[in-house]
Amino acid sequence: MDDPYAQSAEYIDLLIADAWGLFAPGLSEALHGLGDEPGVTVDLGAGTGRGVAVICASLPDSSPVLAVEPSPALRAVLLARAHEDASLRSRVTVSPADAMSVPMPEQVRVLVAMNMIGHLSPDDRRELWQRVAPRLVRGGRVVVNLAPPARPVAIPRTRMASRTVGGLTYEGWASAEAVGEHQIRWHMTYLTRSPEGAAVAEVAVNYDWWVMDEGELRAEFAEHGLTMRQIGHPDAGLYVASHVQG
Numbered sequence: 368m369d370d371p372y373a374q375s376a377e378y379i380d381l382l383i384a385d386a387w388g389l390f391a392p393g394l395s396e397a398l399h400g401l402g403d404e405p406g407v408t409v410d411l412g413a414g415t416g417r418g419v420a421v422i423c424a425s426l427p428d429s430s431p432v433l434a435v436e437p438s439p440a441l442r443a444v445l446l447a448r449a450h451e452d453a454s455l456r457s458r459v460t461v462s463p464a465d466a467m468s469v470p471m472p473e474q475v476r477v478l479v480a481m482n483m484i485g486h487l488s489p490d491d492r493r494e495l496w497q498r499v500a501p502r503l504v505r506g507g508r509v510v511v512n513l514a515p516p517a518r519p520v521a522i523p524r525t526r527m528a529s530r531t532v533g534g535l536t537y538e539g540w541a542s543a544e545a546v547g548e549h550q551i552r553w554h555m556t557y558l559t560r561s562p563e564g565a566a567v568a569e570v571a572v573n574y575d576w577w578v579m580d581e582g583e584l585r586a587e588f589a590e591h592g593l594t595m596r597q598i599g600h601p602d603a604g605l606y607v608a609s610h611v612q613g
């Protein structure tokens with residue numbers, strides 16, 4: 368696999384922390400009121416495990432969580448996070464597969480796909496919904512967010528996030544260009560700065576990202592009998608989809 372996170376992994380957990388301040392309450396709300404049907408909660412593209420921690424805190428019923436993370440470098444952080452906390456260690460299984468190759472559990476309580484759906488092509492997304500929809504337990508859900516932009520447009524270079532740890536500051540900068548009818552190419556630069564502002568390390572990474580808007584996502588879910596609604600803070604772009612209960 369071509370891993371866009373191989374070079375930038377050390378920056379990802381730090382620089383996504385602020386965004387999780389917005390995502391965590393929304394994800395928690397999306398999991399609220401889940402029935403007690405047995406099944407697995409799958410976190411696709413679990414990254415460094417921030418979503419896994421929210422899932423375990425929001426579902427304090429010891430039900431199993433399958434954290435799927437294809438990037439070895441991010442998986443190392445995920446596994447450390449899962450191992451370090453006894454309440455996660457006993458219920459979180461970390462898989463090195465990806466979204467399309469992971470054997471999907473027969474009973475899925477929730478499928479979570481946070482900040483990752485743009486890595487999947489429209490065909491892969493449809494195949495994924497097709498595999499997941501029939502496996503959702505009664506009351507089961509799909510939780511996904513759409514990160515802007517919703518259309519293939521150029522994004523000028525912007526500082527996305529910054530965090531200081533000890534004597535060094537870590538920054539993530541992003542710009543994007545349209546590369547297709549439904550695709551953009553992110554140009555990411557990650558910098559480590561000294562207190563004086565000098566760059567002591569710099570990594571540049573480019574990767575393609577499939578974009579879509581709320582209406583397109585809604586239509587995809589509807590093809591598989593799933594009804595979608597927005598949840599959480601509007602800026603989180605978070606949606607929850609489920610079968611309409613008969």
Ligand SMILES: C[S@@+](CC[C@H](N)C(=O)[O-])C[C@H]1O[C@@H](n2cnc3c(N)ncnc32)[C@H](O)[C@@H]1O
Nearest residue numbers: 411412413414417438441465466481482483486
């Ligand atoms: C921006 S990170 C988000 C990580 C995490 N979900 C979060 O929100 O903190 C995107 C994640 O998707 C993963 N990813 C990329 N392609 C994938 C695929 N085909 N299947 C599953 N995960 C994938 C990456 O390795 C990375 O962990």
